[in-house]
Amino acid sequence: MVGSEPSGDYSELKKAKPGYKLVKSLFGKEIEIPEEWDVKELKNLAKIKGRIGWRGYSQNDFVEEGKGVISLGGTNIKNDKLDLSKRRYVTFEKYDESPEIQVNTNDILIQKTGTIGGVALIDKNVGKATINPNVSIIKKILCNSLFLSFSLTNSYVKKQINRFKTATSVPLLTQEQISSLIIFVPSKPEQQKIASILSNVVSLISSFDEFLSHTKRLKTGLMQQLLTEGIGHKKFKKVNLGFGKTIEFPEEWKIEILKENTSKIGSGITPFGGSEVYQKDGIPFIRSQNVHFDGLHLDNVAYITQEIHDKMSGTKLKSMDVLLNITGASIGRCSIVPEKFGEGNVNQHVCIIRSKPSLFPGFLNYFLISSLMQNMINSVQGGISRQGLNFKDLGNLHIPIPKFEEQQKITSILSEVDKKINNLESNKTRLENLKKGLMQNLLTGQIRVTV
Structure with a gap:
């Protein structure tokens, strides 16, 4: 192979399995790679250039x-x-x-x-292009x-890069550091085969991603249609929802304020002692970071004791409560408490909206998620120095109230679309995990390819 072996840390160590050798990696750890593979610093595989100094x-x-050429940088x-x-x-x-940093294919x-x-491979002709000072070009x-x-x-190159991170406010990777990155290098036919396998997986992930994005766009359009036109209506009326919003709704739909159709609009508190009283298990304590448009994310949920939960009896959760973030950057984000969720409570950043029998919780949740309602929420809290919704303004928001059976049908249709989206996202995650595992095994020779 081209170039010379890097000295020192990557010398061979103890006996490896037949056909393999051990090389020292970061922090003294050993990596097993095929005997015939080379270990190269990037500077021995390519030229690394950047826009530096007066240029x-x-x-x-x-x-x-x-009137000029494309300037490629980190945003690309x-x-x-x-x-x-x-x-x-x-x-x-x-x-x-x-000319040394003019961009070419590959x-x-x-x-x-x-x-x-x-990292980004220039995998197509981008025309005349150069780079800005935030990137280097290989x-x-x-x-x-x-x-x-x-x-x-x-991962083994990412770990090398992470080692170079500085304590400054803007992390910096120098060209010298880039040049010293260690690459495991098989024969060119094996390189090509490995690249082809991984490229096929990436293409499959991209196809899933495009279909997922298309399905989400369809859902957005379907929500707009169902939440303003309903199912099977032919006569419509113009309704002023406030804040300059005039929308057409079916004539038979009622337009009422939210508080008339809810039995509770209110948030909790942070227990005395703050995060220090959180437990490893107990009663789930829902905070704004747990509330997302696609449901509750509980991987980082906090827990409180039964005693604290009982003291906060006014904000004990019930199944099918709608939760809405009312402060901070995630204001307006909402989701619904699943039917079999069990006990739970909320802090002051999360509002519980509990429906009366006239308002189906699933319909309310989808209406709150809709772009129409999100824009109204933004209008309510616009101009406030610290982003926040108060209960009075929230309760006075106007919402459509179809017949209960139609609310259920609309919810059912949108729920089916959500199930398809969730399945697509799960399949995409599985493919991404497959790619990650293949990269680790193929790029270290743990899985060999036939050439």
């Missing part, structure tokens, strides 16, 4: 589209893929003055400031470019 940008260097690296949805352009002069970008270590690659881009995103 940085000034405001005068930026131009409109069509998303999930270790090239993302051209956000583009900035610089003059042709800035492009011409630095070059690789690596982010060196901010979220350091993000060029003149002597191995398979796709294989190298996967290697740079694998």
Whole structure:
């Protein structure tokens, strides 16, 4: 293979299984790789270049589209893929003055400031383009470019990058550090086969992602239609919901304020002692970080004792309560308490909305999630220095009240779409875990490919 072996930390150690060798990795740990694989520093596999010194940008260097070239940076690296949805352009002069960082197909970008270590392969012709000072570009690659881009995103390289993180407010990855990254290098035919396998998995994940995004867009449109037009209605009326919102609803739907159709609108408190009184188990104590549009996320839920729970009797949860975040950055986020949730309580940032028999909880939850209601919530709390909803304004929000049976039908239709979305997300997660495992095993030779 090209280049020389890095000295020191990666020397061979004790006996490995037949056909493999042990090399020292970070913090003295050992990694087993095939005997015929090489261990190379990145500088021996490619040239690493960056926009440094006087060749940085000034405001005068930026131009409109069509009057210059694309300037690629960290915003163009998303999930270790090239993302051209956000583009900035610089003059042709800035492009011409630095030919060593002009972008070509099969070059690789690596982010060196901010979220350091993000990687993007230039897998298509992007036209004339250069890079900004926030990234470095890997060029003149002597191995398979796709294989190298996967290697740079694998866990053993990410661990090397994390080791370089500084205590400064803006993390920085130097070109010298990038050049010293260790890559395990098989033969070129094996590189190509590994890259092909991983690329196929990535393509499958992308297909799932596109279908998932399409299904979510369909759900948004379906929600708008069902929550304003209902099912089978032909006559409509214009309704002023306040805050400049005039919407058409079916004539037979009632429009009433929320508090007329609820038995409770209120939030809890933080127990005396704050987080110090939280337990490892006990009664789930729901905080704003647990309330999401797709349901309650309980992986980081806090717990309180039965005694504290009983003292906060006014905010004990009941099944089918709708929970709404009323303060902070997640204001307006809501979800419903499942039927078999059991006991629970909430803090002061989460509001319990408990429906009367006239209002089906599932319908209320979907209406609160809808863009129409989210915009109204934003209108209610707009202009407040500290984001927050008060119970009075919340209770006075106008909502449509169809017949109870129609509320249930609308909820059922949207729930079925949510089930499909959840299944797609689960399948995507399984594929991502498969990719992660394959990357670890293929890029260290634990799984060998036939060539």
